[in-house]
Amino acid sequence: MKGSNLFLTVCALVTLVSCSETHFKEDKIFAGGVYVTAKQLNDGKSLYTEYCMPCHGVKGDGLGVAAKGLSVPPRNFKLGQYKFGKVVSGELPHDQDFYDILKKGLNGTAMLPWDLTEQQAFNVVQYIKTFAPEKWEGADKKLGDVIAVGKDPYGAAHKESAIQRGKEVYHVVAQCWTCHRAYVPHAELSQIAQKINNAPMTEFDPDMYHVKLQPSDYDIATMPPEFTYDQVRSAATVEELYLRLNAGVGGTAMASWKGVLQDDEIWAVAHYVKSLMDMKRTPERKQFLENIKK
Ligand code: HEC
Ligand code: HEC
Missing domain, CATH: 1.10.760 (Cytochrome Bc1 Complex; Chain D, domain 2)
Structure with missing residues (x-):
């Protein structure tokens, strides 16, 4: 009797844990051949939960508690669509484009600059891709061409x-x-x-x-x-x-x-x-x- 109670308690605990935290167990390959380990995704998730979730939401849908009342709403990452990539509108941006946004923020919006290490920036950027797997997952997915800024002919x-x-x-x-x-x-x-x-x-x-x-x-x-x-x-x-x-x-x-x-x-x-x-x-x-x- 005691034993089966204990068993039930353990089961309940296991279910609780596995419901509230989807730990990544497998490595992934994202568009442009970016290889990410399960550990990096888990680290990215922790960082996201701490810093980004209040605005971008637990599910990445942009409906975090701090999103209410923002005139420019946080990005819904489930769409797999981004405004400020350095690629032609509609194409997938490069990781560097995301790093630049994180570093500088977006003027006049609640998206402030973040002081992250290279590794932290890599991890969190990979994690936000997991909200839009159909856009990002798979070695066959392509990134947009980087737009080159040549020499200003006027100067x-x-x-x-x-x-x-x-x-x-x-x-x-x-x-x-x-x-x-x-x-x-x-x-x-x-x-x-x-x-x-x-x-x-x-x-x-x-x-x-x-x-x-x-x-x-x-x-x-x-x-x-x-x-x-x-x-x-x-x-x-x-x-x-x-x-x-x-x-x-x-x-x-x-x-x-x-x-x-x-x-x-x-x-x-x-x-x-x-x-x-x-x-x-x-x-x-x-x-x-x-x-x-x-
Ligand atoms: C205080 C709210 C807030 C927090 C916290 C926040 N963001 Fe944002 N974020 C925004 C808003 C608002 C926008 C949309 C700006 C726009 O549409 O012009 C945005 C946009 C973005 C975009 C989309 C850029 C694009 O090109 O479309 C990315 C990527 C992003 N945030 C990543 C993050 C990450 C990663 C974190 C955590 C390190 C984070 N944000 C934390 C408010 C926030
Ligand atoms: C069909 C409507 C439309 C036309 C035409 C248009 N724009 Fe825009 N533009 C917008 C909208 C909408 C935004 C705001 C996008 C957002 O951030 O949600 C915008 C944003 C911008 C921005 C700000 C980008 C940023 O980083 O915040 C610049 C600069 C800009 N437009 C310049 C131009 C110039 C120059 C032209 C003409 C060559 C032009 N636009 C034509 C609709 C238009």
Whole structure:
């Protein structure tokens, strides 16, 4: 009698433990041939549970207790979809892309920088892949091509002409303002249209000076930044903007411009966006926005 009670207790304990903790027992191979041991996954899980789970959730669904009320919700890792990889939107990012995000955080969001050792970063990045096994598991899975950032054809010496060209690309060639907003008055927009398309602009979208919420593949619609006010999450320099424009923002309306615009146009528009970002919290910003209304 006593013995069977003990047996039951042990069973209950074993079930409890195995329910609350799925210990990895086998090594895995992830996309791009990344080999991970069961120990590394278990270590990654411990670290995740301590640091990341409050936001990203026990199940990796982004529904952690600390996620409530965040205007930019934590990533749902079960989708196996990421915004800020250094690959064309929709492709799987490289481990290095995740390390960079962990190291720098994402400006203006609850995703802060993390001071992790190389081994810790490796382990936790491998662990978050286990939330989306159909995307990551298997030696046959491919990572996106790394987007190379070559030499800026304008450089500091030709910054002003880059900004001027970028303004034309932004407003007429690519029409970034259809989601973001326009930063030139009607008359100037019409002049640029005349120069680029040989035809002035005669009709103006009444919404062109507002940012517009866009649908996304995540659980919410996402807001394009107003560059003179909002934080750009993944880029602070012209090079980083060039990279982001080539990559796009995965799973959002912000598509990759690689191959859509010419390379020097992407550089020019990166300079232009940077010039708008530089206006943030400056006295000139107010005057700049006033002048657009004229
Ligand atoms: C305080 C909340 C919070 C904590 C804690 C947190 N994150 Fe995040 N994380 C976020 C938010 C919010 C985003 C989404 C940002 C966005 O969509 O722009 C995010 C996004 C991410 C992304 C997605 C990047 C992409 O390109 O889509 C990764 C990867 C990530 N976090 C990893 C981690 C890891 C690993 C930890 C623990 C070391 C962690 N996070 C801890 C809030 C948090
Ligand atoms: C179809 C709508 C759309 C168009 C067109 C568009 N964007 Fe975006 N853009 C977005 C959205 C939505 C986001 C926010 C994505 C997110 O973080 O959820 C965004 C984000 C960005 C970011 C911030 C990336 C970061 O790291 O936070 C930059 C820079 C940017 N866009 C530049 C541009 C430029 C330059 C153009 C034109 C060449 C352009 N966008 C055209 C919708 C658009």
